[in-house]
Amino acid sequence: MTAEAQRKVTRRRPARRGEGDRLRDEIVLAACALLNESGDPGTLSLRAVARKTGVATTSIYLHFEDLTSLVRAVKSRWLDMLADEVEAAASEAGDDPRKRVRAIAHAYVDAAMREPARYRVLFTAELTPPAPGVPYLGVQAYNSVLARVRQAVPEAEADMITLQFWCGLHGLVTLRQARPKFPWPDLEGQVDDLVTRLIDSATHG
Template sequence: MEVQQHRTRNRRGEGALLRDEIVAAAERLLEREGDEEALTLRSVAREAGISAPSIYSHFADRQAIIEAVLDIAFERLRRLVLDAAEDASDPVERLLAGCQAYAGFAMNDPARYRVLFGRQAANRLQIAPFTDLGALPEIWERRLAAFKVLVDALAACVKAGRSASTDLFADATTLWTSLHGAVTIRQFCPGMPLPPLDRTVDDLVRRIGQIRP
């Protein structure tokens, strides 16, 4: 007979801890199963060692859990890009290092990457067209923080006279979408005879970023 494990009840004031445990359980499921569809209230509750109704004290539904996982993953990506560029003194090398880190995240953690950038429905907030990252809704300000790092890195190249870009937002957007295409085609067409990803990233950065010697 299967013995069901029960989680010890949190003491008063530990609600935030339980919320973190629920999100961590969802992250583990995503990493293990590699598919967002594996995240159900029942599966997350089982992974966290709690009853499914306990989740409702912290999350209204499955989508709310996924949104919390998204926030963590976007922040992880931002930190990864920043950390990769931290030791480079040359602005072009910092830009290259950050873009290589982005591509590495996509290839090494494809499940989380798909949740961030490959979703078809729930993660579609309706906002007006924009070119000012400072005028975004708070949720998108957080989730585009990694993109802002890219814009700032390209701006540093321009300031140092290493880039001929005259439209930072447009060029950074083109670079980002090109990086996304480079990793996506490798994920979905693994047998395609493509050049090494690091070489592709380097080429995209130098071409789209209009990098000068």
């Protein structure tokens, strides 16, 4: 077979409109599945993602600059899912600001305990700082929670209470996942207690 004939045989068919976006989604979903199994971005490789997607590794570079950008896309997808779950819980909690904050706390903890590998990838695995001018992932979701907390505590306390709120929930989740045999109190009661103490500290001094 001549070189020209070989080029005709191996030449990739140009993607139809919309196929490129679909392949990108398939690549991200494949990476999601692999990270759900390992919980460690350090074990992920573009070759493994390509194999699971059923494409050549070079095809991934048409959509992602490198492995870091692919992992960022996975985290972005998962953070959006977490934000949607948290916001839905807040909306269903009614008009009482304290109940909304409590609902956010329970939704966050429930999601983290239900998907421990996903949570590790999001918050305990090594975090690569974004490029200059690129915001940290999750900023919009954090600001959404901040807006809810502002409705429940004095304005001057809202920033610190929101930060302590997140730190407290993260500590609760990671310690329970790391030490499952510790004699922990009831999870729901512990979350309620954390929220009550934080809000009371802001409203009563």
